[in-house]
Amino acid sequence: xxxxxxxxxxxxxxxxxxxxRDDLTFVTVKRDELRAILTELRDVEGFTHLTFxxxxxxxxxxxxxxxxxxxxxxxxxxxxxxxxxxxxDEPGATTGDTIHDLWxxxxxxxxxxxxxxxxxxxxxPRVDEEFILEGWTDLPPYRRDFDTLAYSQQTYRERPxxxxxxxxxxxxxxxxxxxxxxxxxxxxxxxxxx
Amino acid sequence: MSLRDxxxxxxxxxxxxxxxxxxQDPFNREAADRYRGFHQNDMDxxxxxxxxxEICQNDAxxxxxxxxxxxxxxxxxxxxxxxxxxxxWCALCVDxxxxxxxxxxxxxxxxxxxPDAFRFIPGVDGKSWDLEPKGYQREDTRRLTGTTRAPMGxxxxxxxxxxxxxIVDGFTREQAVIEADRCVECGLCVATCPAHxxxxxxxxxxxxxxxxGGLQILYETNPFSQACGRICTHKxxxxxxxxxxxxxxxxxxxxxxxxDNVPRERxxxxxxxxxxxxxxxxxxxxxxxxxxxxxxxxxxRKGHKVVVFEALDKPGGMMRYGIPExxxxxxxxxxxxxxxxxxxxxxxxxxxxxxEISMQQLEKAYDAVVLSIGLHQGRSTRVPGSEKAEAxxxxxxxxxxxxxxxxxxxxAVIGGGNVAMDIARSMARLQKVKYDKVGVTITALEELDxxxxxxxxxxxxxxxxxVIYPARGPQEITLEGENVTGLRTWKVKAIFDDEGRFxxxxxxxxxxxxxxQMVVEAIGQMSDISLLGAELTEKLEWNRGRIMIDxxxxxxxxxxxxxxxxxxxxxxxxxxxxxxxxxxxxGKMLATKREKLQ
Numbered sequence: 001x002x003x004x005x006x007x008x009x010x011x012x013x014x015x016x017x018x019x020x021r022d023d024l025t026f027v028t029v030k031r032d033e034l035r036a037i038l039t040e041l042r043d044v045e046g047f048t049h050l051t052f053x054x055x056x057x058x059x060x061x062x063x064x065x066x067x068x069x070x071x072x073x074x075x076x077x078x079x080x081x082x083x084x085x086x087x088x089d090e091p092g093a094t095t096g097d098t099i100h101d102l103w104x105x106x107x108x109x110x111x112x113x114x115x116x117x118x119x120x121x122x123x124x125p126r127v128d129e130e131f132i133l134e135g136w137t138d139l140p141p142y143r144r145d146f147d148t149l150a151y152s153q154q155t156y157r158e159r160p161x162x163x164x165x166x167x168x169x170x171x172x173x174x175x176x177x178x179x180x181x182x183x184x185x186x187x188x189x190x191x192x193x194x
Numbered sequence: 195m196s197l198r199d200x201x202x203x204x205x206x207x208x209x210x211x212x213x214x215x216x217x218q219d220p221f222n223r224e225a226a227d228r229y230r231g232f233h234q235n236d237m238d239x240x241x242x243x244x245x246x247x248e249i250c251q252n253d254a255x256x257x258x259x260x261x262x263x264x265x266x267x268x269x270x271x272x273x274x275x276x277x278x279x280x281x282x283w284c285a286l287c288v289d290x291x292x293x294x295x296x297x298x299x300x301x302x303x304x305x306x307x308x309p310d311a312f313r314f315i316p317g318v319d320g321k322s323w324d325l326e327p328k329g330y331q332r333e334d335t336r337r338l339t340g341t342t343r344a345p346m347g348x349x350x351x352x353x354x355x356x357x358x359x360x361i362v363d364g365f366t367r368e369q370a371v372i373e374a375d376r377c378v379e380c381g382l383c384v385a386t387c388p389a390h391x392x393x394x395x396x397x398x399x400x401x402x403x404x405x406x407g408g409l410q411i412l413y414e415t416n417p418f419s420q421a422c423g424r425i426c427t428h429k430x431x432x433x434x435x436x437x438x439x440x441x442x443x444x445x446x447x448x449x450x451x452x453x454d455n456v457p458r459e460r461x462x463x464x465x466x467x468x469x470x471x472x473x474x475x476x477x478x479x480x481x482x483x484x485x486x487x488x489x490x491x492x493x494x495r496k497g498h499k500v501v502v503f504e505a506l507d508k509p510g511g512m513m514r515y516g517i518p519e520x521x522x523x524x525x526x527x528x529x530x531x532x533x534x535x536x537x538x539x540x541x542x543x544x545x546x547x548x549x550e551i552s553m554q555q556l557e558k559a560y561d562a563v564v565l566s567i568g569l570h571q572g573r574s575t576r577v578p579g580s581e582k583a584e585a586x587x588x589x590x591x592x593x594x595x596x597x598x599x600x601x602x603x604x605x606a607v608i609g610g611g612n613v614a615m616d617i618a619r620s621m622a623r624l625q626k627v628k629y630d631k632v633g634v635t636i637t638a639l640e641e642l643d644x645x646x647x648x649x650x651x652x653x654x655x656x657x658x659x660x661v662i663y664p665a666r667g668p669q670e671i672t673l674e675g676e677n678v679t680g681l682r683t684w685k686v687k688a689i690f691d692d693e694g695r696f697x698x699x700x701x702x703x704x705x706x707x708x709x710x711q712m713v714v715e716a717i718g719q720m721s722d723i724s725l726l727g728a729e730l731t732e733k734l735e736w737n738r739g740r741i742m743i744d745x746x747x748x749x750x751x752x753x754x755x756x757x758x759x760x761x762x763x764x765x766x767x768x769x770x771x772x773x774x775x776x777x778x779x780x781g782k783m784l785a786t787k788r789e790k791l792q
Contacts, residue, residue, distance in 0.1 A: 148251035148252070149250075149251045149252070149253060152251065152252045152253055152280065153253055156252075156280060158253070158277075159277055159279060159309070159310070159313060161310075161313075162256055162277065162313075163256060163258070164247065164256035164257050164258065165257050165258060165259060165272050166244070166257070166381070167242055167243060167244045167257060167270035167272055167380055167381055167382060168270075168380070168381025168382075168384050168385075168394070170257075170259065170265065170270055170271065170272055171265050171270050171271075171381070171382070171384065171385040172384070172385070172390070174264075174265040174271065175265050175266075175385050176385065176390060178745065179390055179771075179774075179775070180774045180775060180777075180778045
């Protein structure tokens, strides 16, 4: 794998590779060189299989990361190519470059990414159709700014009979109910002051 | 069509005798070994911290009281109940669990016509998978909360031994954030703190960098937060949820971080006296230590006139005259007390009750009197020669007051508590200045791991050159004429008898004489109650030599309360808690008195 990357390095901009396992390597590539690298790896280097295509939301950095995992069955080698995209807040405003013509299965992954991350792939077949979320109106749920807890609180009702105790308050009630509660006293003063 | 295409279907027949990879009974197949199925919770390990409830992104977990699980130190008594109608099996609850009690079995199939059956308390409501070893457990290498305490800078032993400068640096901003970030804000520590400080709330203020807001939270429960941020016995850290699989949060240092990061003049803006009407009622507090001054602080903030009578030169009590300056610098204490004075508390120093003013006069002139005189008299071993021994507490006071104390080349200290360490380390510093070397021996009845002193005090004393002889009982202070020459000790075989009474047994054959020109006794203190006078002493009810008080600190006399070391002890934070209790009790009495007058 090192030797392969060494060869590619002559013609492409590659980041520092991560040799995760003997059979698994990751490397970051430039967006405008992705298609050329993928094509060469598929047609020349034996990476005939697209294992998956997924994304990571680096919200603090303002980036989406796409990971193209490809596999060379003969050599038993997997290579993850990472591409960083500028993260737009508006779902669908971030676009990646479709590779459905290289691997037809990519269209399904791209449709999923459009739904779950709001990363669009213009030109990809059926990319705007719903994938698994039916009638979804909120932020794409795999985005880090999607508030899962708030969504589930708003969307699903609680079963009757539910109730909870706060550990700190519960211990106060059971272990030291008679100790002065200075905060309440302080707040009472504030009320009086108003 | 090639021959290969014709023949290839038949090559599959070669597998006909292999073990099949398909599953014969798809209805009873077991999930993968690390499948995330129904939860298990080990009741012996769960502490009810509620981190699972807090992290759940589906609101599926409720912390609920459980029969047989009682709240106690470091355990809320609550246990997680899971609503599987909402659980998405993400296992964040397992990943965050502070003790590793919560795990998931690999059981995932369960049919029941009652939807409420799918709400239960794992580990309490018995299930068939409770003992299933397979399933999902948190990998120890992957933790959501940091397990290692942020390092605290302190002066090296060589640099600190020749002076009384403060040893501990305090956190940098980076260290404080690392440490505050480790806190899961469960609040189990709050019950352990004698003053029930709102620890999770002020730690979150450290994380947010809102030090002024943090200071206001501190002052809601503790007007001695600067002192406690340095010298608190920090029992809170012994019930911290983080200690189960890592270091406890450095709660004390985070408190100090807040107090260090608010400019001193800002304290007076942030901690203001509430706008309440003056009651015209007056309280006398005897002793300006943490208990007395906390009482005074609370009562002054309620509009009462409080006068504190202090026998010594300056206020602070044991915080000033017991705790050495290298642990609690005097300017910090002065500033802390000035905030209390800004509430209108009047402190009269050099006013020893019983000399300058009597209890009877206080009783007449004030609506209530609070006795918070501490324990300023050292106890003696009463071994032969002990009349020549120095009392640790007396020496510490003289060092603070700037009095000349004798500094011989060799000092032997009797005692294994914090006071023993304080005097040993103070004498070591004075020796270093005078002789450029340390010659301090510490002997105590206990084995080293049973010493009452904080572990860090012991470690630092040893770093500074004090030599500790554990499990040695004093037999005699050897004299040559009027001069002390050493301390003779025997090896301790047992400290208590079979019934748990104090009755040390010695191995007389194992005798040592520790050469010393000064022997210091640091085996405990008592109150100097001579100020009460014979008549009041007779009238008061007593309990084994201590003034008897009710739960609110009131004595058998309706006008007299007692607080702090004189009744409870043994540290600043207990004294603060006492002060709050007594202030509330006094306040109630005063309110009743006002109503009667109206």
